[in-house]
Amino acid sequence: MEPNIQNNKKTKHKKLSKILNIFIITLFITLICIAIILTSSNQGEKNELYATYKKEMKNNLTTLENTVNIKNDQNSKNQTDTTFTLCAIGDVMCHNTQYWDAYNSFTKTYDFSYVFDEINTYTKNSDITVASLETCFAGEERGYSNYPTFNSPDNLAYSLRDIGIDVISTAGNHCLDMGFSGLSRTIDVLDNANISHLGTYKTQEEQDKILFKYVKGVKIAFINYTYGTNGIPSPNNKEFCVNLIDEDLIKKHIKTAQSQNADVIIACMHWGTEYRTTANDEQKKLADFLFQNGVDIILGNHPHTLEPMEKRKITLEDGSTKECFVIYALGNFICDQNAENTRNSIILNLILTKHSNGKLSIDKVYYIPIYMYKNTSIKTRGMRIIDINKAISDYESKIEGSVDTNLYQLLKKQLNKIISIVGDNEQMEKLTNL
Numbered sequence: 001m002e003p004n005i006q007n008n009k010k011t012k013h014k015k016l017s018k019i020l021n022i023f024i025i026t027l028f029i030t031l032i033c034i035a036i037i038l039t040s041s042n043q044g045e046k047n048e049l050y051a052t053y054k055k056e057m058k059n060n061l062t063t064l065e066n067t068v069n070i071k072n073d074q075n076s077k078n079q080t081d082t083t084f085t086l087c088a089i090g091d092v093m094c095h096n097t098q099y100w101d102a103y104n105s106f107t108k109t110y111d112f113s114y115v116f117d118e119i120n121t122y123t124k125n126s127d128i129t130v131a132s133l134e135t136c137f138a139g140e141e142r143g144y145s146n147y148p149t150f151n152s153p154d155n156l157a158y159s160l161r162d163i164g165i166d167v168i169s170t171a172g173n174h175c176l177d178m179g180f181s182g183l184s185r186t187i188d189v190l191d192n193a194n195i196s197h198l199g200t201y202k203t204q205e206e207q208d209k210i211l212f213k214y215v216k217g218v219k220i221a222f223i224n225y226t227y228g229t230n231g232i233p234s235p236n237n238k239e240f241c242v243n244l245i246d247e248d249l250i251k252k253h254i255k256t257a258q259s260q261n262a263d264v265i266i267a268c269m270h271w272g273t274e275y276r277t278t279a280n281d282e283q284k285k286l287a288d289f290l291f292q293n294g295v296d297i298i299l300g301n302h303p304h305t306l307e308p309m310e311k312r313k314i315t316l317e318d319g320s321t322k323e324c325f326v327i328y329a330l331g332n333f334i335c336d337q338n339a340e341n342t343r344n345s346i347i348l349n350l351i352l353t354k355h356s357n358g359k360l361s362i363d364k365v366y367y368i369p370i371y372m373y374k375n376t377s378i379k380t381r382g383m384r385i386i387d388i389n390k391a392i393s394d395y396e397s398k399i400e401g402s403v404d405t406n407l408y409q410l411l412k413k414q415l416n417k418i419i420s421i422v423g424d425n426e427q428m429e430k431l432t433n434l
Contacts, residue, residue, distance in 0.1 A: 079356040083363065084215045086266075086350040087126030088299045090306075090330030091134040092160065092168070096146035097336045097374075099153055101383050110153035115334060116163045119385050122347045122368050124164035127215045130222075131160065131168045131333065132268065132301040133197075136175070137189040138182030148230070149177035157193040167213060169224040169268035171199025171243045172302065176232040183241055199224030199268070200242050207240040210257045218264060218354045221257035223295075225250060226270035227302070245271065247289065254294045263354050267295045272303040272329055275339055277421050279307050279328035291324045292316065296360050297350070298326035305341040306331040306421045309348075311362050311431045325350065325362050327422075334385065335372055343372040344388075344414040346422065364432050366425070369418045371411060388415050 102110045116123075123129045135150035137157055145151045160168065168190065175183055183200050190197045201207040211222045225245045234241050243249065250267075257265050267290050273280050279287075279300075287298055291314045300307065307329035314324050331345035346367035353361045369389060375382035386403075388411050394402035403411065423431070 081353050081355045082216050082218050083351065083353045084127040084218060085125075086297070086352060087123055087129040087164075088327070088330060088348045088350075089123065089129070089131045089165075089333040090345050091132050091172075091301050091304060091332050091335070092156070093134045093304075093332055093335035093337070094150060094152035094156055095336040096144070098334065098383060099144055099156075101380055102153070102155070103380065110155040112153075112156050112159040113162060114381050115384050116159065117384065118387050118390070119347065119368065119370060120163040122349075122387075126164070126349065128166050128213060128220070129164050130266070130268065130299060131165045132172065132270070132299075132330070133168050133170050133186075134172055134174050134301075136178045136182045137186045138178035139185055142178060142182065145177075150174050151178050151182065154189050157189050157195065161193040161195050165195055167196045167198070167211070167222055169199045169222075169270070169299075169301070170197050171224045171226040171268075172270045173226060173228055173230045175200050175226070175242055176229045176234070179232075180235045180238055180241055196222075198222050198243075199226070199270075201240055204240040207243065208256070210253060210260065210262070212257075212260070212262065219262055220264045220266060221260075221262035222266050222268065223250065223253045223257070224268040224270070227272075245269075245286070250290070251293055258294055263358075264297070264352070264360055265295045266297045266299065269298055269300045270302045271300060272307065274303050275305055275342070276303055277305050277307055277341060283328050287326050287328075291326075296322070296324055298324075298328075299330065300326065300328045301330055303329040304332050304335070304337060304339070305329060306345060306418060309365070309422055309431070311365065323360060323362050325365070332372065333370075334383075336374065336383070341417055341421070344418050345370050345372070346418060362432065365428050367422065367428070369415050371414050373407070386411065388418075 098112075099110055102112045102115075104111060135152040135156070137154050138151045140153070142151055144153060170186065170190075175186075178185075184202050187197065187200060187202060196211055196213060198211040213220045213222065223243075225243045227245050229242060229244075243253075254265060269283075269286065269290075271286065272283050283300065290298055291312065307327070309325070309327035312324045312326070313321055315321050327348060330348060332342055333345060335342060337343065346369055348367050349365070350362060351364035353363055355361065368387060371386045371388050373384055373386045375384075391403045391411055392408065392415070395405075395408040402408075
């Protein structure tokens, strides 16, 4: 045990002992006074003793109250700043070519773990890691399927758990691809994989609850909404099953989070225009709305391409200010799309501090550029996420087993595209120091 922790515990024990001693003394005096009053035969003497007793009790209770207040004040003053790391990744997609690639014909099972081998340390090492789900886990008996209605093997969820995914947002345009039963089973699979989830629900009661995660004692609230569900309506009397973007619903959830003493509120937004690399007007308007109503961080998804990020200093209606952050879209984490910019993405990292005065600061923003690679020369296990910077560095250092020249050139091109959308390290520093 660290010395400062021991000292803190000793101090707390001393304070508790002092309060307990006062309580014991007060109780002892009370019992003596009651005994004297009961044994006294003179009524006037009884009244005098009773008055003395009341005065003594009042003095002792005041002392006890003051001690408690001092303890609370000292605890408040002794609160320290808490710094933690947040990692965020983009859409988790699963096209048929991906689950074919993961299929083992000998065991007749699916295994996606190899896809993440090069990057899983980044997602594992963060204090909390957040992802976005763009498929369903409706079960093998429903038949695994591709766009436009996705249904993927359960192993994908377990592989996500194994790379450290703590929270996954499920309110997206594909969440009802397999109907309410598919949505419900997806929730069950994520529960079994021990991945916290939000955005889709099996009951009204579940929708009304806020997902909280504790990181180093910081209480983080997550909320999640989607622009729509590809024209598939929620079943009658089950409108609660997916959070649609609705300002009244969002305000309700934010107020609930605030009433339950959330230290940080993070909104996972499924919004924007597909394949666009800049935020549209609706995204910008919604970001303003979210920040003004209490959201601290916005993690955007859906366009399947990266979009810019911003750190802002917001002035609230009461004149106070706060730091906020938004990335309008994180792109695809895994997929097998071929449109421009759909295979390059980032693993976003934020270093955050919750200060003892209640304010949140965004201390550092940086990212790991990644690329969803597909080796077409092999039939299975040919897809993997490449750590672009490492692959380029290994090639230039002539490390054995590094990428070939063609892939090296492709990765350099993808890196330039990423930088053109979200900025380079120098711009990340400017973003941090805003």
